[in-house]
Structures are given as C-alpha cells and as structure tokens.
Amino acid sequence: MAVYTIAFFAHAIEVAFSVRNNAENDQTKFDFSRTERSGRIGSAMMTLAFILLFAGVIFRGLSAHRVPWGNMYEFSITGALAFSGAYLFALKKYKLRWLGLPVSIAVLLTLGTAVTLLYRPSAPLVPALKSTWLAIHVSAAIVSGGVFLLANAVAATYLILDRIEEKGPRPAWALRLPSLEVLDQLSYRLVAFVFPLWTFAVIAGAIWAESAWGRYWGWDPKETWAFITWVAYAAYLHARVTIGWRGRRAAWLCLFAGSTFLFNYVYVNIWGTGRHTYSGL
Amino acid sequence: MSITPELGAVGFLRWIWRQLTSMRIALILLLLLGVAAIPGSIFPQRSQNPMKVQEFFTNNPQLARWLDRVKIFDVYSSPWFSAIYLLLFISLVGCVLPRTLEHLKAIGAKPPLTPKFLDRMEFHNDLDQNPSSLDVAEKWLKKNHFRVRREANSISAEKGYLRETGNLLFHLSLLLILVAVGVGSLYGSKGEAILNVGERFINTPTSYDNITFGKFQREGSLIPFSLNITNFVATYDPATNAPTDYKLTVQSANPIGSKPITRIIKVNSPLTFASTKIYLQANGYSPVVTVRHKSGKVVFSGPVVFLPQDGNLTSVGAIKVPDMKPQIGFVATFLPTADRSAARGAFSSYPEVLDPRLLLSVWAGNLGLDSGVPQSVYRINTSKMTRIGLKALALNQSYDFGEGSITFDGWKSWVNLQIVDDPGKMYALAGGLLAVLGLLISLFTRQRRIWVKISDRVEVAGLAKNGVPGLKEEVEALVKVLKG
Numbered sequence: 001m002a003v004y005t006i007a008f009f010a011h012a013i014e015v016a017f018s019v020r021n022n023a024e025n026d027q028t029k030f031d032f033s034r035t036e037r038s039g040r041i042g043s044a045m046m047t048l049a050f051i052l053l054f055a056g057v058i059f060r061g062l063s064a065h066r067v068p069w070g071n072m073y074e075f076s077i078t079g080a081l082a083f084s085g086a087y088l089f090a091l092k093k094y095k096l097r098w099l100g101l102p103v104s105i106a107v108l109l110t111l112g113t114a115v116t117l118l119y120r121p122s123a124p125l126v127p128a129l130k131s132t133w134l135a136i137h138v139s140a141a142i143v144s145g146g147v148f149l150l151a152n153a154v155a156a157t158y159l160i161l162d163r164i165e166e167k168g169p170r171p172a173w174a175l176r177l178p179s180l181e182v183l184d185q186l187s188y189r190l191v192a193f194v195f196p197l198w199t200f201a202v203i204a205g206a207i208w209a210e211s212a213w214g215r216y217w218g219w220d221p222k223e224t225w226a227f228i229t230w231v232a233y234a235a236y237l238h239a240r241v242t243i244g245w246r247g248r249r250a251a252w253l254c255l256f257a258g259s260t261f262l263f264n265y266v267y268v269n270i271w272g273t274g275r276h277t278y279s280g281l
Numbered sequence: 282m283s284i285t286p287e288l289g290a291v292g293f294l295r296w297i298w299r300q301l302t303s304m305r306i307a308l309i310l311l312l313l314l315g316v317a318a319i320p321g322s323i324f325p326q327r328s329q330n331p332m333k334v335q336e337f338f339t340n341n342p343q344l345a346r347w348l349d350r351v352k353i354f355d356v357y358s359s360p361w362f363s364a365i366y367l368l369l370f371i372s373l374v375g376c377v378l379p380r381t382l383e384h385l386k387a388i389g390a391k392p393p394l395t396p397k398f399l400d401r402m403e404f405h406n407d408l409d410q411n412p413s414s415l416d417v418a419e420k421w422l423k424k425n426h427f428r429v430r431r432e433a434n435s436i437s438a439e440k441g442y443l444r445e446t447g448n449l450l451f452h453l454s455l456l457l458i459l460v461a462v463g464v465g466s467l468y469g470s471k472g473e474a475i476l477n478v479g480e481r482f483i484n485t486p487t488s489y490d491n492i493t494f495g496k497f498q499r500e501g502s503l504i505p506f507s508l509n510i511t512n513f514v515a516t517y518d519p520a521t522n523a524p525t526d527y528k529l530t531v532q533s534a535n536p537i538g539s540k541p542i543t544r545i546i547k548v549n550s551p552l553t554f555a556s557t558k559i560y561l562q563a564n565g566y567s568p569v570v571t572v573r574h575k576s577g578k579v580v581f582s583g584p585v586v587f588l589p590q591d592g593n594l595t596s597v598g599a600i601k602v603p604d605m606k607p608q609i610g611f612v613a614t615f616l617p618t619a620d621r622s623a624a625r626g627a628f629s630s631y632p633e634v635l636d637p638r639l640l641l642s643v644w645a646g647n648l649g650l651d652s653g654v655p656q657s658v659y660r661i662n663t664s665k666m667t668r669i670g671l672k673a674l675a676l677n678q679s680y681d682f683g684e685g686s687i688t689f690d691g692w693k694s695w696v697n698l699q700i701v702d703d704p705g706k707m708y709a710l711a712g713g714l715l716a717v718l719g720l721l722i723s724l725f726t727r728q729r730r731i732w733v734k735i736s737d738r739v740e741v742a743g744l745a746k747n748g749v750p751g752l753k754e755e756v757e758a759l760v761k762v763l764k765g
C-alpha cells in the first residue's frame with residue numbers, strides 16, 4: 001500500500017514537474033506572449049502535483065495509522081509539500097511564477113532524496129512520539145520551514161539580480177522578474193508572516209518535551225538549533241524594523257537565518273546525538 | 282571646563298546604560314546569544330550526557346582540559362553564556378519598560394500634529410479647494426476607526442496602535458519567560474526512583490535514588506504523596522520489536538494515608554500533583570530469586586533490578602548475598618526471550634518475557650561491601666572472589682553450587698520514575714503563549730497615518746510604518762470620497 005502510494009505520487013510528480021520545467025525552459029526564448037500558455041500549464045501542474053503530494057502524505061498517514069511525521073522520510077515529503085504549498089499560496093498574491101523553476105527543482109531534489117535514500121516502510125511510532133503536541137509541533141515547524149525556505153529563495157534571487165544589475169542592465173531572461181525592492185519586501189513579508197508560527201512551533205515542542213521528558217527545555221541539539229533559528233530571524237526582523245537594514249545586508253541575514261533552519265534539519269537529524277534522534281532516521 | 286571624577290563616573294554609567302539599551306547592541310547581543318548556543322550542540326554536555334564527556338576526556342585529554350577551562354562542556358550554565366543573556370535581559374528591560382510607559386500615555390493621546398510639508402510624504406494627492414473637505418474627511422476617517430485630530434485647517438489621523446501594544450506584549454512576555462526559567466531552577470527539585478511492580482513509593486528525599494534541589498528549595502517542601510505500583514504493561518510491535526506503548530497503573534494517595542485513587546501514567550501523560558509531575562522514564566526486568574544456605578535456610582529472596590542492555594531487554598545485574606560465609610555474589614544476565622547463535626552466544630530475541638533464562642556465574646569470597654567505597658548495585662567487584670559455578674536457569678529451576686542453592690522463581694517489571702517539581706513552568710507557558718499572541722497582533726496590525734490639509738488647495742498624504750502595503754488603496758478611497 002505504502003510502496004504503491006509512494007511510487008504513484010513520486011512518478012506523478014516527476015512527470016508533472018518535468019512538464020513544468022519544459023514550460024519554464026520555453027520562456028528562456030524571451031517570447032513572453034508565446035510562453036504565457038506554457039507558464040500557465042506549469043502553474044496548473046504545480047497545483048496538481050501539490051494535490052497529489054498532499055494525497056500521498058495523507059495515504060502515508062493512513063497506512064501507518066498515525067500522523068505521517070515519524071521519521072525523516074516523512075518529514076522530507078511533508079516539507080516538500082509545505083514548500084510548494086507556500087509557493088502556491090504566494091503565487092496568487094505576489095505574481096510569483098518566475099520562482100516556479102527553482103521551486104520545482106528544489107522540490108524534486110528533496111523528493112528524490114526522500115524516495116531513494118530516506119525511504120522507510122511505514123511503522124508505528126515509539127511511545128515518546130505519540131502525542132497530540134507532536135502533530136501540532138511538527139506541522140507548525142514544517143509549514144514554517146516551507147515559508148522560510150521560500151523567503152530564502154527570494155533573498156537569493158535578490159542577491160543574484162543585485163550582482164547582475166551592478167554590471168549593467170538585466171539580461172533578457174531576467175526582465176520578467178520583479179524589481180529589487182519588490183523582492184526585498186517580499187522576503188521580509190514572508191518572514192514576518194511565519195515568525196509567529198515558528199515561535200509557536202518552538203513552544204509546542206517545549207510543551208511536548210515537558211510531557212514526555214519532564215522538562216520543557218533541555219538544550220538538546222535539536223532544541224538548541226531551533227532556538228538559534230528563532231534568534232536569527234528575530235535579529236533579522238529587528239535589523240529591518242528598528243535599524244532599517246534593507247537590500248543586500250538584509251538578504252544575507254535572511255539567508256543566514258534560513259541556513260540555520262536547514263542545518264538543524266539535515267545535520268542534527270542525521271549526525272546529532274540528542275533525544276530527538278529516533279532510530280532509523 | 283573640568284569634569285569632576287564623580288560626574289565622570291555617573292556619565293560613564295549613563296553612557297553604558299544608553300549603549301546597552303540601544304537597538305544596535307541589542308541586535309548584537311541577540312546574534313551573540315545564537316552563536317554562543319552553538320558549541321553546546323557540537324560538544325557533549327555534562328548536563329545531558331556525562332558519559333560522552335568522560336569519553337571525550339579519555340580520547341583527547343589535552344584538548345578536553347583546554348575546552349573544559351572555557352566551560353565548553355557546560356555551555357548553558359557557563360559564565361559567558363549567562364553574561365550574554367543577562368545583558369540581553371537588561372537591554373530588554375531598559376528598552377521595553379520606558380516604551381511601555383510611553384505607550385500607556387499615548388493610548389489616551391491624540392495623533393501628532395500635521396507636518397508642515399505634506400508633499401514629502403507617500404501617496405501625496407492634490408485636490409481642488411472645497412470648503413467641506415475637512416468635514417467629509419473627518420467623517421470618513423472616523424467611520425474607518427481612525428483616531429482623528431482636527432485642527433483649524435488640517436486633520437491628522439492615525440490607526441493601528443495595537444501594533445505597539447502587541448509588540449510590547451511580546452517583549453514583556455519574553456521577560457516573563459526568563460523570570461519563570463529562573464524561578465524554576467531556583468525553587469524546583471528533580472529526582473528519580475526505580476520501583477518494582479508491587480512496591481510503594483513515599484515522596485520523601487530518602488525514597489529517591491537521586492534527587493537535586495534548586496538553590497532556594499527546602500527538602501521539607503516535597504508534596505506528601507505515596508504511590509503503589511500496581512501494574513506495568515509494555516507492548517511491542519512483533520515485526521520490528523520496537524515498543525508501541527507503555528502503561529503504568531498506580532494507586533496514588535495525596536496526602537499519604539488518604540483514600541488511594543487508581544491512576545495511569547504513560548510516556549506522554551505524567552501524573553500531576555500541583556507543580557509536581559511524575560514521569561515514566563524507563564523500564565526493565567527484575568528477576569525474582571531465592572537463595573538458600575546449604576542448611577536449607579533462606580538467605581535472600583526477592584526481585585533484583587537488572588539494567589537493560591539492548592532493545593530486546595537483555596539485562597545484566599548482580600545478586601549479592603553478604604549473609605553467607607563465604608559471601609556469595611551472582612553476576613547475572615536475564616534474557617526475556619532466550620535465543621542462541623554461534624556468533625553471539627546466548628541473547629534475547631524479543632523484549633517481552635516469552636522464554637526467560639537467567640545466566641549466572643557464582644562467585645565466593647569477599648564482596649567488599651564494608652570497605653566504605655560506594656558500590657554499584659548492578660556490579661560486583663570480584664577482585665577478592667573466586668568463581669565456583671556457571672549455570673543457565675529456566676523458570677523454576679534451581680542450581681546447587683555447593684555452598685547453597687539458587688532458584689529462579691520468576692520476574693517483575695521495574696519502572697524508573699522521574700519526579701520533577703518546577704513551579705516556574707506555568708509562568709513560562711503563559712509567557713510563551715502571550716508572546717505568540719503579541720507577535721500576531723504586532724505583525725498583522727498595520728500602523729499608518731493619514732493627513733488632510735487645506736491651504737490654497739486640499740492635500741492628502743499617508744505614511745505607513747515599515748512601508749506595509751495597503752495604505753495606497755486607503756488614501757485613494759479617501760480621495761475618491763473627497764472628490765465626491
């Protein structure tokens with residue numbers, strides 16, 4: 001059941017995204033009116049893929065009779081879901097289609113890694129993971145992560161374009177991208193939007209830790225890095241709001257904060273030694 | 282002009298204070314706190330894993346001594362880490378308290394005066410002169426819940442005060458959390474006790490295997506409750522041998538002697554008495570044995586706690602019988618489900634008791650219990666003993682080792698209870714929730730001002746804090762109304 005589901009949605013997404021990639025590649029021929037349609041197809045495919053992936057995650061949960069957030073394979077597919085969900089959400093509001101290509105590549109890489117390297121058959125949870133707070137904590141953390149990474153993608157785009165514009169006018173392929181100010185503002189909006197959610201995720205984690213281990217905070221590596229991420233984003237918000245950092249410096253700080261999140265996810269899960277590392281990733 | 286040394290000192294302090302409460306320093310402190318937390322996630326910490334620290338010392342003694350000097354193994358209680366967060370705490374107080382007072386004053390106050398030159402503001406609009414403009418504008422602004430300040434020929438309006446309220450709530454909540462953490466560590470206690478099913482626990486310091494108190498906590502302040510451990514059930518997944526559920530049933534009486542109540546403790550649902558919580562931390566098996574002297578007299582009888590070594594609960598322990606001459610000790614391994622392979626010898630293949638074995642090596646001599654040096658209850662120092670027998674027992678079997686005999690009568694489960702009293706916890710939780718609430722309020726409230734001014738023409742302009750979007754539409758709407 002699980003294997004079938006995974007094979008199914010992995011393939012569906014492969015196909016959907018390759019269509020998406022083709023669509024985007026067409027746009028590099030600079031004839032925007034001609035590629036408008038392929039861009040739209042890409043967005044539609046993105047939405048379809050999101051729905052399929054969503055179904056896949058649900059099935060994973062059903063086949064294991066629990067929330068599908070027990071190991072790294074499951075975190076990864078849900079994370080990819082959150083990331084593309086964040087993209088789709090912002091797509092409407094901020095005309096974000098230009099980000100489709102990098103987003104789809106990142107999602108494909110994550111899913112590829114998840115399916116090949118991290119896959120584990122679905123299994124019940126160890127007792128410490130059986131908690132409503134786990135579901136709340138992990139879902140909040142995953143959604144925050146998706147948006148943080150999207151903010152990172154925007155900040156990175158900002159830095160790349162900034163470098164390009166320094167040398168001269170934008171090349172044709174970049175004409176479609178929004179202005180630097182819009183990018184700058186967008187990454188800030190994204191962070192400001194999810195920072196409360198991330199704060200909540202950390203608190204939910206503390207509540208769970210309190211009921212499972214008898215202390216709400218123990219400087220376990222995972223907790224430590226969640227704290228570092230929180231502090232880094234708080235510093236980012238302060239730098240923007242109170243000192244008035246904009247542009248390049250803010251973008252670098254945003255990238256730094258986002259990388260602490262990724263580091264927590266990759267490094268601490270795989271090589272860490274804390275209590276958050278449960279067997280079999 | 283000369284400065285007296287006194288003034289200099291005061292001036293210096295004032296300068297320090299101003300620096301400390303400046304946003305730039307707060308930002309640096311914030312980043313510094315993040316960076317300072319990193320080593321604790323890379324190097325093993327005494328508070329979490331003393332064994333790993335020991336290991337590190339054995340592997341790199343030179344490096345370890347150096348790192349220890351800068352408290353790398355106790356990062357979160359080190360002076361430098363404490364210094365950073367104390368400075369941040371002071372900075373936060375110095376920053377937030379004055380702003381809170383200011384904000385309280387501002388709540389009743391009117392929006393600031395209209396600036397002289399509106400054309401420098403965003404969304405500046407020029408309209409034709411119209412005498413009723415101000416009245417129309419005032420009506421519209423009030424309808425849209427702006428705070429309005431009407432002057433002779435201008436209006437200054439503001440909306441979104443809640444943003445600052447939320448922001449202050451957030452920062453004050455952070456202070457609350459910091460205070461709560463302090464209270465918890467100064468007034469709390471934390472201990473552990475290992476109990477066999479069937480035993481009784483009374484909450485006094487001597488009942489614990491180990492207990493630590495906060496600096497200001499007194500020993501007599503433990504809540505007077507007792508627990509009877511009536512049942513413990515562990516269930517496992519037969520496919521992976523991984524545990525799926527632990528369920529501990531107790532009879533609790535609070536205070537001691539009152540009518541007992543049956544309660545269930547699980548891994549994620551501790552038992553609570555006021556600010557004290559009782560957690561199920563670990564579990565294992567205690568084989569039950571009877572040791573008889575060769576004369577037939579029973580010299581030892583009961584369960585002995587063994588320590589699990591692996592996921593299938595292969596457990597090792599020591600049975601000490603000092604009341605025999607010579608003294609007898611059994612170095613033993615308990616296998617809940619015995620199995621055997623050429624490579625590993627005897628081992629346990631499932632964590633539940635399906636086919637138990639007790640593997641014994643019998644030692645005679647001096648157990649060394651009166652030497653004054655504390656001994657592990659799970660180990661025997663066999664340096665002054667000789668081995669006189671070796672045996673694997675199935676359930677209800679006995680083994681005669683010459684000096685006497687041992688019978689494997691059965692087993693019991695034991696549980697390790699962690700008992701924690703943290704009076705600061707609820708405040709920390711409240712602080713956390715208020716912090717989120719404050720953040721939501723401040724990040725989702727748009728604070729903005731709109732001005733309308735009449736001179737030879739009518740000017741409309743706006744200003745949004747942090748350049749949040751949406752004001753343009755509002756100004757346009759107002760302009761439309763004014764144009765009629």
Ligand code: HEM
Binds near residue numbers: 195242302303304455
């Ligand atoms: C633990 C440390 C801190 C955290 C996590 C934190 C977090 C935040 C956040 C999330 C905001 C909201 C930003 C926004 O409105 O977009 C903010 C605003 C602010 N913070 Fe902090 N803060 C901390 C410490 C401090 C300290 C020490 C000070 C004072 C020196 C300070 C002064 C301010 C001020 C003045 C604002 C107002 C921004 C505005 O104009 O709305 N904060 N802080």
